[in-house]
Each structure stands twice: as structure tokens, then as C-alpha cells.
Amino acid sequence: xxxxxxxxxxxxxxxxxxxxxxxxxxxxxxxxxxxxxxxxxxxxxxxxxxxxxxxxxxxxxxxxxxxxxxxxxxxxxxxxxxxxxxxxxxxxxxxxxxxxxxxxxxxxxxxxxxxxxxxxxxxxxxxxxxxxxxxxxxxxxxxxxxxxxxxxxxxxxx
Amino acid sequence: xxxxxxxxxxxxxxxxxxxxxxxxxxxxxxxxxxxxxxxxxxxxxxxxxxxxxxxxxxxxxxxxxxxxxxxxxxxxxxxxxxxxxxxxxxxxxxxxxxxxxxxxxxxxxxxxxxxxxxxxxxxxxxxxxxxxxxxxxxxxxxxxxxxxxxxxxxxxxxxxxxxxxxxxxxxxxxxxxxxxxxxxxxxxxxxxxxxxxxxxxxxxxxxxxxxxxxxxxxxxxxxxxxxxxxxxxxxxxxxxxxxxxxxxxxxxxxxxxxxxxxxxxxxxxxxxxxxxxxxxxxxxxxxxx
Ligand code: SF4
Numbered sequence: 462x463x464x465x466x467x468x469x470x471x472x473x474x475x476x477x478x479x480x481x482x483x484x485x486x487x488x489x490x491x492x493x494x495x496x497x498x499x500x501x502x503x504x505x506x507x508x509x510x511x512x513x514x515x516x517x518x519x520x521x522x523x524x525x526x527x528x529x530x531x532x533x534x535x536x537x538x539x540x541x542x543x544x545x546x547x548x549x550x551x552x553x554x555x556x557x558x559x560x561x562x563x564x565x566x567x568x569x570x571x572x573x574x575x576x577x578x579x580x581x582x583x584x585x586x587x588x589x590x591x592x593x594x595x596x597x598x599x600x601x602x603x604x605x606x607x608x609x610x611x612x613x614x615x616x617x618x619x
Numbered sequence: 620x621x622x623x624x625x626x627x628x629x630x631x632x633x634x635x636x637x638x639x640x641x642x643x644x645x646x647x648x649x650x651x652x653x654x655x656x657x658x659x660x661x662x663x664x665x666x667x668x669x670x671x672x673x674x675x676x677x678x679x680x681x682x683x684x685x686x687x688x689x690x691x692x693x694x695x696x697x698x699x700x701x702x703x704x705x706x707x708x709x710x711x712x713x714x715x716x717x718x719x720x721x722x723x724x725x726x727x728x729x730x731x732x733x734x735x736x737x738x739x740x741x742x743x744x745x746x747x748x749x750x751x752x753x754x755x756x757x758x759x760x761x762x763x764x765x766x767x768x769x770x771x772x773x774x775x776x777x778x779x780x781x782x783x784x785x786x787x788x789x790x791x792x793x794x795x796x797x798x799x800x801x802x803x804x805x806x807x808x809x810x811x812x813x814x815x816x817x818x819x820x821x822x823x824x825x826x827x828x829x830x831x832x833x834x835x836x837x838x839x840x841x842x843x844x845x846x847x848x849x850x851x852x853x854x855x856x857x858x859x860x861x862x863x864x865x866x867x868x869x870x871x872x873x874x875x876x877x878x879x880x881x882x883x884x885x886x887x888x889x890x891x892x893x894x895x896x897x898x899x900x901x902x903x904x905x906x907x908x
Contacts, residue, residue, distance in 0.1 A: 465673050467666040495656040497647075500663050505811040508677060508822050511670070535675035535823050598673065 466595035468500045469587065472510035474530055476563065477553065478517025481577035482544035486514060488580045489587075496584055499591065507533035512590050513540045515563040518550045522558070524566050531567040537597035539590040541571040544578045551576060624703040624768070631702040631838070632695060639834025640664045642841075646871050653875045668830055674823035679728045686724040687825050691832045693717030698839040704768030707846075708755045714839070718744055721817070721829075728820035736816030740804040742882045747791035750893040754843070757784040757897065760904045771849050776858075778847040783900025785847050787893045789866055792840060794889060799874040801885050841867065 475483050489496040490503060504510050507530050519527060531540070542563045545551035550561045563569050570593055573586035643664040651658025660666075678684060697714045700706070718740070725737030755765065761780040762770045770777065778785050794801040805816045813819065821829055844866050845859040880888075 464666075465670040467660075468663070468670040470667075492655045495651070495658070497651060497659050498657050500659050500666060504815065506815040506819055508679075508820065509671075509815070509818075509826055511674075533677075535677050537674070 464595070465598050466591045468502075469511050469591045469594060470502045470504045470509060471512050471514050471587070472504060472507050472530065472534070473514045473516070474527065476515055476517030476523055476527065476547060477520045477559065478544065478546055482516035482546070485577045485580050486516060486543060486583060489583050494580045494584060496587065499588070501587065508535065510534050511538060511594055512587065513538065513567075514543055514587075515540065515547045515569075516543045518546045518553055519560045519563060519565050520556075520558045521560060524560060527563065527566050537594055537601060539571070539594045539597070540567060540569045541573060541586050541590050542569045543573045543583055543586065545574055545576045548572045548574060624705075628699045628703040631698050635695075635698060635838040636831055636834045639831075639836075639838045640668070642837060642867060643834065646867070646874075649868070649871050650875055653871070664830070664834075668827045671823045671827035671830070676824045677822040678825070679730065679820045679822070683724050683727050683821070684825055684828075686720050686727060687821070687828045687832075690717050690720040690724060691828055691835075693720065694832050694835050694839070698835055698842070701767055701839055701842055704766065704771070707758055707765045707767050707770070709765075710767075710839075711751050711755060714836075715744070715748065717832075724821075724825075725817040730820045732814045732819040733817055733821075736804050736813050736819065739882065740817055742886065743794050743797070743801060743804055746801075746882075746886050746889040747794045749890060750787045750791040750897060753893060753897040753901065754781075754784050754788050757781045757900060757904065758846075760901070760908070767846065770846060772851050774851050776848050776850045776855065780904065781847060781900060783896040783898075785844075786896040788843065788847075789869070790892050790896075791889055792844075792866070793870060793873055794885065795840060796837065796870060798870055800877040800880040802879065803882060803885075 473483070473486055488494060490501075507513075511534075513531060513534060515527065531538075540563065542548050546553060547563045547569075550559050553559045554561070560566070571586050571590050573582050575582050578586075641661070644659075644661040647663060648658045648661055693713055694717045697710050697717060700713065701710045722737045722740055725733045725740065728734075758770055758777065758781070759765055761777055762773060764770065793799075797805050803816070805818055815821075818826060818829060841863045844863055848859040848862045849855050
């Protein structure tokens with residue numbers, strides 16, 4: 462089984478965040494925290510991304526965009542919601558245009574709390590996301606193997 | 620073709636991706652150290668490609684894979700011809716042909732990002748092509764042949780005759796390798812005004828093909844740098860390796876210390892340097908004849 466967890470490429474999407482969390486996400490890539498140690502790259506291209514990082518809540522205007530970005534990412538993929546806004550809607554929860562956290566439109570796997578989420582917490586979230594990323598790939602491989610085995614058995618019997 | 624060049628060709632085809640990937644890993648590590656970061660592991664480029672090959676394949680245009688594979692095969696042929704010791708001029712022509720297929724792979728998706736990226740790639744080709752052709756002419760004037768084997772087995776390193784050509788070739792190497800002041804076509808690093816430029820619409824597997832082709836290409840380009848240094852003395856191999864590593868380090872340094880340049884400036888600069896350095900050298904060579 463291929464070891465793919467060494468190369469997680471991130472796609473960072475800014476929902477309706479106040480930019481506090483965005484700055485913390487970028488801080489993860491600076492010399493102090495250096496997330497590239499884990500092979501993390503900030504790609505900006507959904508077709509090449511593995512982990513979707515969302516900051517800020519979902520509003521009625523970016524709902525479709527977030528859905529589309531998620532659909533454009535190749536499987537296996539993992540979604541991380543960074544900051545309370547992305548988790549639940551946060552301080553903006555009751556605004557007229559806010560629908561809620563990122564999980565109102567796409568399935569979210571990892572929630573990173575904090576307002577703003579600290580770089581340490583974000584990196585912790587990414588590390589957990591990376592493990593999940595590997596697990597999904599392994600599960601997929603196991604399913605394919607199982608299917609092949611069944612097909613072989615079927616052919617032998619038939 | 621004798622068994623000697625056959626061995627060289629096989630070694631090139633088998634080893635080039637590993638050497639290219641290691642150079643790439645070194646590049647990322649040294650860049651990180653220049654920015655006071657720890658940086659990814661040395662083998663990171665291999666992890667990346669392994670992952671890309673593993674992911675679900677999404678193709679925007681099905682013909683893109685075919686175009687990229689043609690780009691890949693032509694680039695391998697270029698390197699194989701070079702290391703097999705055949706015609707230098709022919710190598711560069713095949714290389715230009717392969718670059719055209721990369722352009723098509725960019726525009727076939729009709730995505731605005733990759734189309735603009737591909738157009739920028741064409742401008743970059745325009746900027747480096749004169750220097751590449753003049754390098755061939757220089758080797759012909761100095762050696763009297765285009766044959767790589769004969770050039771490599773001369774008694775004196777050709778850099779003694781062709782310092783100007785060497786200078787302009789090193790300069791256009793930055794454009795060819797799409798490094799920082801001239802990284803307009805693929806928007807490498809954090810510049811994302813075109814998302815990923817030429818490579819925007821390349822799904823996981825196609826990006827892996829692109830990456831591996833780049834490794835082959837880099838090894839070929841470093842080979843051309845080596846051709847300036849190598850001579851009939853076996854010790855020159857050591858000097859060749861050292862010069863290649865020094866040139867690669869210089870590229871990384873330029874990459875990390877310079878900001879993006881506009882294409883007009885790039886065209887001006889590369890043609891002026893080509894005209895002056897290669898042109899002067901050419902005139903001196905012609906007078907000596
Ligand atoms: S969680 Fe706090 S810092 Fe982050 S986007 Fe929301 S309000 Fe801003």
C-alpha cells in the first residue's frame with residue numbers, strides 16, 4: 462500500500478472569515494512553524510489538492526463555490542474547518558446572510574477550534590487530517606483488493 | 620551506434636528521473652535553508668509524484684494525457700540522443716518540438732488560466748531559443764562538428780573557446796527551468812495570480828507526467844552544461860560534476876533572491892545578453908578561423 466501521507470497538498474479557501482484565521486494559516490508556512498517539514502504545500506489548485514482548509518463561515522454567496530471546490534478535488538480528500546467561524550458560524554452565526562459552519566454544505570472531517578485558531582492548533586489539525594488521508598487511501602485499496610478477490614473466486618467457481 | 624553509446628542511453632533513461640528528482644529535492648531543501656526553514660525531506664519530490672500517481676484521475680480534456688505523454692517521450696528522446704552522443708543540433712530541435720506539445724497540453728483544456736500560462740510559455744521559448752541555437756553554432760565553429768561524442772573527447776575543455784556562449788546558456792537556463800524571475804508560465808512558489816498557470820488543469824496523474832518530464836529535461840540541460848567542461852582527460856568528469864552542481868546552486872540562489880519580472884523585460888534582457896555574450900564570442904571565433 463502506497464505511503465501517501467508524506468505529501469499533503471493544501472487548498473486554502475477563505476469563506477466569510479474576518480481574515481484572522483487566514484493570517485494564522487499563512488503563519489504555519491513561515492520559518493517559525495514551517496509546515497513544509499511535513500511536505501505540506503499550499504497549491505491553490507483544487508485539481509491537485511488533498512486537503513481543503515476552510516476558514517470562516519458559509520454565506521449564501523459562497524455556498525456554491527465551496528461545493529464546487531470540494532467536487533473538483535480528486536479522491537481521497539479531507540476537509541479541515543479552521544476557526545470557530547468555519548466550525549459553527551462563530552460570532553457571525555446570527556447574521557442574516559450566514560448559513561452556518563462549513564459542514565452545512567460539505568462533509569467536514571476535522572474541526573480546529575479557536576478565534577483565531579493558533580498555528581499550533583492548525584498544524585495539529587493538519588497532522589490529524591494527514592492520518593485520515595492515508596487511512597482513506599488504505600481503505601480504498603482494501604476494497605479494490607476484496608473486489609478483485611471476489612471476482613477471481615467467482616471466475617473459478619463459474 | 621556502438622555498444623558504448625547504447626549503455627549511456629540506457630543509463631540515462633533509467634537514472635535520469637532519480638538524479639532529476641534528487642536535484643529537485645536538494646533545490647527545495649536548500650531553498651528552505653536560505654529562508655531559515657527546516658524544509659521538506661530530500662526525497663520529498665518522489666513522495667509527491669508517488670502520491671499524484673495514486674490519486675483519482677480527473678481529466679478535463681482526454682487528449683491532454685496523450686499530448687503530455689508525447690511531450691514526455693520526445694524529451695526522453697532528446698536526452699537519449701544527447702547522451703548517446705549524436706547530433707547536438709538535432710537534440711535541441713527535438714527539445715523544441717516537445718515544448719510545443721506542452722503548449723498544446725495547456726491550451727487544449729480551454730481554461731483561461733492554463734491558456735494564458737501556455738502563451739507565457741511560448742514567450743519564454745522565444746526568449747531562450749536564440750541562445751540555444753547560438754550555442755550549437757558556437758560548438759560547431761569551435762569543434763567543426765555537431766557530434767556530441769567528438770565534442771566531449773577533445774583535449775581542451777570547450778569553455779576555453781566558448782565562455783560567452785556558456786554565460787548566455789547559464790542565463791537562459793533560469794528561463795528554461797521556470798525559476799523565479801522568469802516563473803511566469805507555471806506560477807511556481809506562492810505567486811498564484813494564474814492559479815498554477817500552464818499546469819492548472821492537469822489532474823493528479825498528468826501533473827506527475829509533467830513532473831517526471833521536467834526531471835528528464837533538467838538532467839539533459841545539466842548535460843549540456845557539462846559538455847562545455849568535459850574533455851578527454853578522465854579527471855575532467857569530476858570538474859564537470861562540480862561545475863554542474865555550482866550552476867544548479869546559482870539557479871537556486873537566483874530563484875530565492877529575485878522578484879518576478881515582466882515578460883517584456885525578460886525578452887529584452889535575454890536577447891541583449893545573448894547578443895552581447897554569444898555574439899562577441901562568435902565574432903572572435905570567426906576571426907580566429
Ligand atoms: S474564528 Fe475568529 S479569527 Fe477566525 S475568522 Fe472567525 S472571527 Fe475571525
